[in-house]
Amino acid sequence: MLDIDGLDVHYGGVHALRGLSLTVSEGEIVALLGNNGAGKTTTLAAVSGLVRPSGGRVVFDGREVTREKPHRITARGLVHVPEGRRIFSTLTVHENLQVGGYLLREQAETRRRIDRVYELLPRLAERRGQQGGTLSGGEQQMLAIGRALVTGPRLLLLDEPSMGLAPLVVASIMELIAGINAEGTSVLLVEQNATAALRIAHRGYVVENGACVLDGPAAELREDPRVVEAYLGGLRRDGGR
Template identity: 85%
Template sequence: MLEIRDLDVHYGGVHALRGLSLTVAQGETVALLGNNGAGKTTTLSAVSGLLRPSGGAILFEGADITREHPHRITARGLVHVPEGRRVFSTLTVHENLQLGGYLVRDSAEIRRRIERVYELLPHLAQRRGQQGGTLSGGEQQMLAVGRALVTGPRLLLLDEPSMGLAPLVVASIMELVADINAGGTSVLLVEQNAAAALRIADRGYVIENGEGVLEGPAAGLREDPRVVQAYLGGV
């Protein structure tokens, strides 16, 4: 579904990604792990068109999207939920969700998608008239994901959805990601909480200094001593 081949990205004089390669198959959840500054967010930004690679290729469903504009990539069904939630604080929950349908011309389809989000996240349905900025951090994260679902993703790019959230809320977010994947949407998950990510992922990649250093089934990575020591607290 998604194939990244030997990807290079530069920020001015900084070589942020160095020949990175990874794949996401239809129906998979793939975790992308690494320390701060490893290149995880850069990878998602390059895939979604927010950054222009300096080398390599990105293919989505067989089409080369390496230099395609972000709105065209989104229209293909590759939808990015960036780090930091970024909900519209003065708009209501419902208005935020409506904005997720900006590329959808059929207003009835937008309404159907919003209702599906409310079914998946009944807590948001109860707050549909509440301003986004008054929600808790966990609720804002769910709203950001719900807005992306209204766009109609076939592949969802999630950047640090658990950042700054309490453990119980993290568990709810991960359950939501698992439910989205079970509904047929593939997921590329960037997550600092490696233990939580590997519990719901099918496969994973570890990157350091912009380079892929490990990959494999999630169950295998959970047992790999290098992953345990570096990302799972050494236990």
Template identity: 80%
Template sequence: MLEISGLDVHYDGVHALRGLSLTVGQGEIVALLGNNGAGKTTTMSATSGLVRPSGGKVLFEGEDITGLAAHKITSRGLVHCPEGRRIFSTLSVHDNLLLGGYLVRDQAEIKRRIDHVYGLLPRLAERRAQQGGTLSGGEQQMLAIGRAMVTGPRLLLLDEPSMGLAPLVVAQVMELIADINASGTAVLLVEQNASAALKIAHRGYVLENGVGTLSGTGEELRSDPRVVEAYLGGS
């Protein structure tokens, strides 16, 4: 579904990505691992049109989307759920979800998608009239993912969905991602919690200083001594 080849991104003279190449296939969860500053979020932003690459190509379902405006990329079914949740805190849960359908003209389809999200996340259904800013951190993350799902992704970019969450909630978020994937949505997952990400990922890549250094199946990376030492706490 997604093919990134030779991607370069510069920020204010800093070479943030250096010839990065990766793929995400139909039905896959692909994890992108690396320390802070490795280029993970830049990869997501360049893929979704928030940042313009200085070199390389991004192909989505065979179409060159390199440098295309973000809303045009979203309308094609490549949807970015950014780091930090970024929900509308003064709007209700339901209104946040409605905004996920901003580009969708069919009101019946928006309702169907929101009902699907409520089915996946009954806690959001219970709180549909509650202001987003009054939810717990885990609930806000669920809302951010749910809003992205209303957009109708065929490929979902998830940036640090477990950030700041308790271990039990992290497990719930990872279960949700696996459920979304099982329903037919491919996922590119940027995640600081490498152990949690690799448990659900079919494949993964490791980024260091803007360069892809390792790749393999989730199981291969979980057992790779370099990954264990750097990202899995040496255990």
């Protein structure tokens, strides 16, 4: 479904991505792990057209999208939920969800998709008339994901959905992502919380200095000593220390 081949990105004199390659197959959750500054967010931005690569290719569903405009990439079903949620704080929950349907021609289809989001996330339904900026952090993250679902993603790019959230809320967000995937949406998940990400992912990649240095099934990465030491807090296999 998604093939990234030899991707390079420069920010001025900074070489942010260095020949990065990865794939996401249909139906997968793929976790992208790494420390701050490793290139994870840049990867998502390059895939969704927010950043112009200086080399390499991005192919989605058999078509190269490396230099397509973001709205065209989104219309193809590749939808990006950026770090920091970025909801419209002065709009209501319902109005935020309506924004997710801006590419749809039929208002009836937008309403149908919003109703489905309310079924999936009843807490948003309860707050449909509430301004986005008054929601809790977890509710804002749910709203950001819900807005993306209204757009109709085939592949969802999620950037740090658990950032700043309490552990119980993180568990709810990860359960939501797993549920979305079970209904047929593939996911490329950037996440600092490697433990949570690898619990729901099928496969994962570790990024260092703009390149993928390790990849494999999530179950194997959870047991890999390099991943355990660097990203899982030195946890033993039994979950202790």
